[in-house]
Amino acid sequence: MPYYESDATLERIRGIISEEIRSGVNSLTASYLVRKHNFPLEAVQKVLADLVSVEDLEPHFWVLCSGEHQNLDVDREFLSMNDIPKITTCSKCGDLYAPEAENILVSFEPTPTLRDYLQKAS
C-alpha cells in the first residue's frame, strides 16, 4: 500500500480504510467514509482512487436511472467504465436513459492482494 509520508490526512484515511476492511467491511464508498470519520471528501476520493491505481481496491460502478424515479438499478453493476452501455433501459421503471457521470456511482472492494496483505500483517 502507498504511504503518504508528507500528508498526515491522506495517511490517516489510508489507515482507516485498512481498518474498515480488517473489521469485515467489504464495500466502501466515499460518502460512508466522510460520514463516519468526518474526513474531507476530496481527500477521501483521492485516497480511494490511489488505492485503485495500485490495485489494492477494485472499483464497482453502479448505474442510477436518470428517469424521474431515480432508481438504483441493482442488476447493473460494472467492473469497468467501458462496460457501461451508452443507452440502457432501467430494469425497475422501464425508463430509457443514457448513463452520465452524475448517474454513475462508485463503490470499492478490496482486491485479493490487499486482503492477503492485511491478513499477513495482522
Add this chain to the structure above:
Amino acid sequence: MIQIEAREFDNQDSLASYFGSGVTVAHPEVCIAHLSDLHFVTHPKLKRVTFRGMVGHDLNALAALETQLTSMHVDLLFVTGDLSTWGDETSLLDARRFIMVLAGSLNLQPAHVLWIPGNHDVIVDYRKIATKQRKFTQICGTTEPLRQLIVKGMDVAVFSFDSTLRTGLWPFTSNRGEVTQEAFNAFNQAVLKVDAATPAAIKLVQIHHHPLPIPYKKDDGVSGVLTTMTNGATFADRMQETGMNLIMHGHEHYAYSTSLQPYPQEKPTVLVAAGTACQVKNHEMSFNYVKVRRNKDISLTRYVYKETGFRVDRNSTKIFRS
C-alpha cells in the same frame, strides 16, 4: 440517500463528484497499439516490383491508420517487424519517419515506441552476418533485449527479439525465424534484472516470427508452411516459464491470438499475432489494440481496414484472464 444491500450512496459517490475533485477512478491499464508488417516501399525502382510478397504499402490505409490511432489512447506503440519490404535505405528511412510522426501525434515519448526487424527488413543485407552492418540497424538501431518503462505509474518491461535467420540461402530460408542461444542468454539476464528490481512489472515480448503455427489458416487461403520459427515452441515455452504476460508478433499477415500455459504454476502467456497494417494485395489489413490490466486481464481488439477506414472487428475481440 439510496440504499442497496449494505451500501449507501449519495451524490458524493457519483463519478461527477470524483471528477469535481480532480480524481479519476479506473483500473490502471496499459494501452498498446500493435502494428506489424507495414512493408514500406518508397524507392522508385523497387516500387515497380509487383510480384507477390514484394509489394509495398497502401497510402490510403496508411492515412486511415494514422487517423484511427490518433483518436485512441495509446501508451505504447509496437511495430513487430517488416517495416519495409526490401530493407533498402530509402524505404526504411520513410517507415521510420512515419512511425515517429505517428508517435508524435499520439504524444508518445520515443522510449514508448518499440520496433524490431523482420525478415524483409534484412533482405538486401541478408549475407551480412554482423547485424550492426545492416541498414536496418543503422537506421532503426539495435534490438535491445530489455527496455524498462514506467507507464501510468506501472512498471513495464519490454523484451525484444531479433528472430531473423542469418543462415541459409534466401529466399529458401528467409521466411523462417530463430531465436539464437545468445539471444536467450541476453533474455535470461534481462529477466533476472527485472525480477530483482521490479517483480510486479508487466512483461511484454516482441518478436517478428510466429512462435507457433496458426490453426485453420489454410481455410483462408494461406498456403505458407515454412513461416514459423525453427525453435518456436521452445521460445513459447520459455516465455511462459519466465512469466511473460504478452507476446506480440507479426510475419504471416494473419491475425490470431491464443494463450499458453505449459507451466500451470505460472500465469498464462497471451500470444497475439497482428496482420499487415497496410501492405497491398493482402486478404486483409489490420492492427491490434491491446489493453493490459496487471493481474486482471488482457483485452484484444482488432481493427480491420475497410473502404471507409479502420473499423473494429467485433468478432475478434477477446478478453484473456490473467
